[in-house]
Amino acid sequence: MELKQILVFMDDPDHSADRLDLALNLAKRHRAGVIGLKVQPHHLIPLRRGHDQDATEELARLFKEKTAAADVKGEWVAADAKVLGGVVEAINHYATFADLVVVGQSEHGSSERRATDFLPEKVVFGSGKPVLIVPYTGKYSSAGDKVLVAWKTGRESSRALTDAVPFLKAAASTHIFEVNPSQGEEADLEGLRRYLAAHGVKAEVETSLITELHVGDVLLNRVSDEGSDLLVMGAYADLHFGNYVLGDVAKHVLRHMTIPVLMSH
Template structure:
């Protein structure tokens, strides 16, 4: 198994370059084709203008969005050509999660960005971007590689941590991440409060991965005074991890879903790329 067809989500976002660079790096590494999915933000109705909205205002917003999309396409195609990566471009006026879930099911991996955890102007955030990884982890049926909002992603996948609790979501994440795991210099199967975990202990998963020639070790910690998500974040920092692999959990299978505490903590405070799967 490898990643031969990768989709990266772009939109009106200054972090497009970081996501593009990370996706191009992955495409070169795995010999993959890279497709950019650009979602056009819908025209915004300003609440203080009342019911009457001049048609030219909407058209001006649409034209501006398309102009920015054209500039983003030029930049993406130039970057892909420079790296020698075969690429395609898809443009959609659907909300990001709708578009990415629709198109993304036909790809091996979907690359998205972490929402800004502390936006200075929430109204300036493109609609739907703030919940993109959350929704896709449940809706797309594909592994979601989320690039942190802050800092540089670098080259994810050299030192990988698998957040393991024996659940089916964690098992799915492990097997969705196999191209990363088999190529990594080091993989740590990491459990928090192992006595409370479900199913297979981390040592048995490590043995399974070793049979796939993964350079793996098992480790665990006990989180007496902090949340599990905080324990995982601390472990990734202490060990110099550049990719965290974990299952994504949702308490409700609704569009407005309420996520489990661990997933939400990681989504809000990630310091390295995270591969989510469900």
């Protein structure tokens, strides 16, 4: 797969500007176009505290100015959540026409109901595309130079690794890291090294045995130790009352993430 169309969700101007900068950086690296998506939510469900009024015009101007300055082909889309069934449904619909979806991390600690509550995981489960989730604190104008791949043999990690190949081919370094591998999984890691080598990616492989720390904290600590600027991981999910619920490790990472996370299901 190649990255030729990147969909970036734009809600409020402050966070969206940083998110768009990252999308444009990736677009230039991969010679891709960018689709900017603004979704007007139902009037009873604010998109974000302090941004209840429609900012479509300001966001459209921001998108057009930044894409022009970056010399990247841009397409602006303003959608109505009421027509498509909701904000998440709108993002998932337009993800059909993209190779990658860029969204922001959910803010935690508020009792206020928002249209963006749990949005990243809902897009991961519903879009059918890899989703790049950007932290809501800090600035991240680039990602993918030093990549850490969180591995656990299974469908979700396999999907995430395959989706990440365009990033890995462009990266300066790639580390595959597994916490508490089960018996026989080290052979799988060697198979992964050969698979990536066939795609022109040289990857280092490492495992770690941890019994006391949360696996999510181990991954985030490893990100810090390696100086990684992108974490790739599969979105394992449990079925709870008919709905997908993000697994404990992925949920922990999305809550405490310190760098952009590329996640697939």
